[in-house]
Amino acid sequence: MTDTTAAPTLSTRTLAMSYGPRRVIDALDLDLPQGQVTAIVGPNGCGKSTLLSGLARLHKPDSGAVLLDGADVQGLPAKELARQLALLPQEATAPEGLTVTELIRFGRQPHQGWLRQWSAEDQAVVQYALEAAGLEELAERPLDALSGGQRQRAWIAMTIAQQTPLLLLDEPTSALDLGHQIEVFELVRKLAAEGRTVVMVLHDLASACRYADHLIAMNGGRIVAEGKPATVVTPALVKTLYQVECTLLTDPATGSPLIANVRRAATA
Amino acid sequence: MATKTTSAPGYLESFSPRQQRRMAERKAMPGLTPPGYWHLAWHSRGNPRSVLVERRAVAVNAALALAIAVVGVLYLSLGSVPVSPGEVIAALTGRGDMMTTFMVQELRLPRLAAACFTGAAFALAGVLMQTLARNRLATPGIIGIDNGATAFAVASILGMGFSIAPPAMALAGATTAAAITFGLSAGSGTQGYRFIVAGIGVGAVFGALTQFILARVPIDTANAAYPWTVGTLNARSGSAVWLLGMGLAVGLVLALVLARSLSLLRFKDAVACGLGVKVRACRLQVLALSVVLTGLAVAVAGPVGMVALIGPEIARSLSSARHVPVLAATLAGALVMLLADLAGRTLLAPIEIPVGIVTAVVGGPWLLWILMRPQRSRP
Numbered sequence: 001m002t003d004t005t006a007a008p009t010l011s012t013r014t015l016a017m018s019y020g021p022r023r024v025i026d027a028l029d030l031d032l033p034q035g036q037v038t039a040i041v042g043p044n045g046c047g048k049s050t051l052l053s054g055l056a057r058l059h060k061p062d063s064g065a066v067l068l069d070g071a072d073v074q075g076l077p078a079k080e081l082a083r084q085l086a087l088l089p090q091e092a093t094a095p096e097g098l099t100v101t102e103l104i105r106f107g108r109q110p111h112q113g114w115l116r117q118w119s120a121e122d123q124a125v126v127q128y129a130l131e132a133a134g135l136e137e138l139a140e141r142p143l144d145a146l147s148g149g150q151r152q153r154a155w156i157a158m159t160i161a162q163q164t165p166l167l168l169l170d171e172p173t174s175a176l177d178l179g180h181q182i183e184v185f186e187l188v189r190k191l192a193a194e195g196r197t198v199v200m201v202l203h204d205l206a207s208a209c210r211y212a213d214h215l216i217a218m219n220g221g222r223i224v225a226e227g228k229p230a231t232v233v234t235p236a237l238v239k240t241l242y243q244v245e246c247t248l249l250t251d252p253a254t255g256s257p258l259i260a261n262v263r264r265a266a267t268a
Numbered sequence: 269m270a271t272k273t274t275s276a277p278g279y280l281e282s283f284s285p286r287q288q289r290r291m292a293e294r295k296a297m298p299g300l301t302p303p304g305y306w307h308l309a310w311h312s313r314g315n316p317r318s319v320l321v322e323r324r325a326v327a328v329n330a331a332l333a334l335a336i337a338v339v340g341v342l343y344l345s346l347g348s349v350p351v352s353p354g355e356v357i358a359a360l361t362g363r364g365d366m367m368t369t370f371m372v373q374e375l376r377l378p379r380l381a382a383a384c385f386t387g388a389a390f391a392l393a394g395v396l397m398q399t400l401a402r403n404r405l406a407t408p409g410i411i412g413i414d415n416g417a418t419a420f421a422v423a424s425i426l427g428m429g430f431s432i433a434p435p436a437m438a439l440a441g442a443t444t445a446a447a448i449t450f451g452l453s454a455g456s457g458t459q460g461y462r463f464i465v466a467g468i469g470v471g472a473v474f475g476a477l478t479q480f481i482l483a484r485v486p487i488d489t490a491n492a493a494y495p496w497t498v499g500t501l502n503a504r505s506g507s508a509v510w511l512l513g514m515g516l517a518v519g520l521v522l523a524l525v526l527a528r529s530l531s532l533l534r535f536k537d538a539v540a541c542g543l544g545v546k547v548r549a550c551r552l553q554v555l556a557l558s559v560v561l562t563g564l565a566v567a568v569a570g571p572v573g574m575v576a577l578i579g580p581e582i583a584r585s586l587s588s589a590r591h592v593p594v595l596a597a598t599l600a601g602a603l604v605m606l607l608a609d610l611a612g613r614t615l616l617a618p619i620e621i622p623v624g625i626v627t628a629v630v631g632g633p634w635l636l637w638i639l640m641r642p643q644r645s646r647p
Binding site: 053056057058078079080081082083085086087088089092093094095096097098099101102105106107109110112114115116117118119123126142159162 | 307309312318320531537538539588
């Protein structure tokens with residue numbers, strides 16, 4: 001459903017952003033690989049969520065720019081941006097009683113207007129989003145009646161209905177148990193396989209290693225490492241990020257790095 | 269994709285018959301309209317146009333309008349001189365006798381208009397403010413805007429050196445109170461308790477200011493202004509009602525234009541923003557609309573703020589969760605105000621209970637019920 005040939009590029013140039021009065025990101029240059037899953041990891045307060053909010057234009061940068069296909073996102077009309085880039089923030093909540101389909105239909109709003117409220121395309125895309133997220137049977141259920149994983153899939157389905165080539169997810173699995181996490185990550189992989197560029201902020205380095213094509217490790221507002229998880233993740237990097245020692249293994253099934261034997265680093 | 273729940277035996281039976289019917293509808297006609305809607309599509313200058321009309325919303329609005337019509341006829345027929353509903357309709361269509369026609373058209377109809385307009389304006393302002401604050405308690409009355417408008421209007425009526433018309437003063441008061449409330453809750457935005465607590469404080473100060481003004485004028489003057497401070501349709505001026513009517517017409521159209529964005533303002537800012545809503549601009553428009561409507565309504569009837577709580581609550585309970593029920597809340601507000609004023613005029617006749625007291629008597633327990641009922645998920 002996504003036109004992959006026209007997938008836009010998302011990048012930042014000398015981006016500086018603050019969270020409240022505190023400068024958290026300074027002079028950040030970043031190019032996100034198209035059609036891949038990028039995970040942004042790092043310790044609490046490293047600026048990863050602030051970076052994501054900057055990429056989604058939720059907050060204005062102090063200086064520098066976020067570029068969508070080379071154009072500063074600050075200059076784009078809100079609806080135009082929402083047709084290019086979908087965002088799922090942390091702990092999104094919905095009005096009481098809203099059903100799964102009703103939520104997903106909101107994803108079509110950037111494509112609609114007062115005299116263009118519903119088209120065959122809207123209907124087809126909503127149906128596609130329901131199917132892609134495996135929610136057909138739950139279509140008429142209120143969101144409050146779903147499990148955490150189902151609810152998160154419904155939110156992702158809303159962003160699918162937005163039909164954007166770019167998808168930004170802020171901690172999409174933070175409140176979910178292991179089974180529900182896998183549901184969400186497998187859906188994310190599927191979306192990337194269809195040609196979308198997905199960027200997720202993740203707390204969990206292990207999941208990032210397993211599900212991301214591209215890893216961006218941040219610390220103190222800077223990128224400290226960037227690349228394929230298998231090449232980038234080293235015991236030294238883990239120590240830099242989280243002040244822990246660990247042993248790295250290779251997952252025999254997937255070839256992705258496994259982090260084992262994690263223990264607190266001896267304080268220097 | 270794991271669909272573990274879907275294979276459980278008896279899974280389909282766990283849905284209500286309505287849900288099962290909707291699912292069947294969806295399967296039967298993919299590529300058409302979402303279930304529960306009428307889809308109007310046409311072409312204009314080569315562009316496809318389409319409008320979705322929610323069947324439930326049509327039914328709810330029609331039912332509310334019908335209820336207003338019925339209660340309206342009752343409102344015109346009951347009073348010190350009872351007139352039969354048939355005579356009321358005759359008088360309205362110009363076929364009644366002169367005396368009845370005069371009483372219905374000249375005496376009771378203007379008050380009916382004032383009741384409908386104020387109720388509608390308060391409730392519309394209420395549903396806008398609640399959506400903005402994402403809190404069903406955050407009506408203009410509770411966050412001090414009614415009291416601000418009242419204090420300024422009372423000051424102008426009692427001639428505290430001002431000679432500006434009450435609607436203008438009420439607007440100025442509403443704007444001042446809103447500005448102070450927003451100033452005090454700056455940084456935390458319009459969500460959360462800080463905003464509401466600031467508003468309650470501002471409301472208390474303006475309420476005290478009104479009392480202080482009343483205490484400083486001669487007792488007769490204060491007595492004349494008193495019913496107005498509790499909220500009544502007795503003290504209305506014709507020009508204020510007209511101004512409110514026009515403001516309400518414009519405000520309702522603007523609110524309906526904003527309705528699509530309003531639905532998204534109920535979500536987190538990040539969600540609304542991600543779906544292409546200009547959140548800051550939209551909030552400012554919604555706030556301005558709510559404050560102006562409240563100011564105009566207070567200039568007619570005084571602070572009958574409870575309607576702003578009850579009207580939207582009725583509308584929400586009748587409507588689907590998909591939209592902010594802008595029109596239904598407006599109609600429900602008009603209906604509540606009509607009923608309250610009708611009760612106030614007739615229950616203890618010939619003594620008239622100010623409509624503000626009637627709505628407070630009903631609205632107080634209502635508010636308690638909202639606070640104390642079993643907790644469901646967040647509004």
